[in-house]
Amino acid sequence: MHVDTDDLATLLKMQHLDLEAMRDKKKLEELPQRAVILEARSKKKAIEQKRAQLDALHAKADAQLSRIDDEDRSLSEKQRQVQSEIDAVRGDYRGVEARTKELNGFAKRRNTLEADLTAVGDELAKIEGVQAQVASALESLERQEAEATAAFVKEGGALKDALARIEAERAMLASSLPADLLDAYKKTAARTGGVAVGRLQGSNCGVCRMAIEGGRLIDMKGQGNVAPCPQCGRLIILE
Numbered sequence: 291m292h293v294d295t296d297d298l299a300t301l302l303k304m305q306h307l308d309l310e311a312m313r314d315k316k317k318l319e320e321l322p323q324r325a326v327i328l329e330a331r332s333k334k335k336a337i338e339q340k341r342a343q344l345d346a347l348h349a350k351a352d353a354q355l356s357r358i359d360d361e362d363r364s365l366s367e368k369q370r371q372v373q374s375e376i377d378a379v380r381g382d383y384r385g386v387e388a389r390t391k392e393l394n395g396f397a398k399r400r401n402t403l404e405a406d407l408t409a410v411g412d413e414l415a416k417i418e419g420v421q422a423q424v425a426s427a428l429e430s431l432e433r434q435e436a437e438a439t440a441a442f443v444k445e446g447g448a449l450k451d452a453l454a455r456i457e458a459e460r461a462m463l464a465s466s467l468p469a470d471l472l473d474a475y476k477k478t479a480a481r482t483g484g485v486a487v488g489r490l491q492g493s494n495c496g497v498c499r500m501a502i503e504g505g506r507l508i509d510m511k512g513q514g515n516v517a518p519c520p521q522c523g524r525l526i527i528l529e
């Protein structure tokens with residue numbers, strides 16, 4: 291194939307842009323923040339479950355406290371009533387004795403309730419301690435996620451801008467190339483997945499380095515200034 295010198299320069303420039311675009315796309319896909327964000331989210335999910343469990347435990351302890359409180363208040367009311375009955379029946383020994391027993395029962399139960407109250411209070415303090423740890427862990431994960439997201443948006447945005455510029459410039463170069471040359475380049479690039487055009491170096495392919503036998507090379511040169519490498523199939527500029 292014979293290619294005009296200006297077109298060869300354009301082709302090489304276009305290939306340079308294509309390789310740059312490939313590198314930028316790879317960088318975009320492999321931005322480290324992606325993994326950081328995903329990890330922070332999955333950790334947050336686990337901690338949020340833990341937080342829900344703690345909230346449930348806290349609510350249960352609150353309900354226990356309120357039950358203890360209610361019972362204690364009702365006992366205190368009963369104590370007051372029985373005490374006033376004792377005051378009323380003063381002198382009635384049996385009456386006083388029976389009610390005193392009752393009062394002792396109330397007092398005993400209230401002591402038990404007080405111990406229960408302390409136990410539930412201790413439990414609540416423990417739960418709240420863990421809740422504080424969980425809240426601070428969540429806060430730190432949220433900070434990590436926000437920082438990674440901001441960096442991702444910034445770096446990703448810069449790469450996307452660069453890719454858009456490359457794309458525009460490439461389209462301009464491509465539109466100036468002869469259709470058959472562009473087609474040959476596209477097909478070769480699709481097959482090689484990277485560098486599609488190389489130069490002859492001495493009598494070797496500049497990309498795969500294979501030495502091209504003298505007679506073969508003379509044939510290739512006889513057909514033009516660009517020919518596919520017999521080994522790797524890339525387009526070699528022979529001049």
Ligand SMILES: [Zn+2]
Binds near residue numbers: 499
């Ligand atoms: Zn080659």
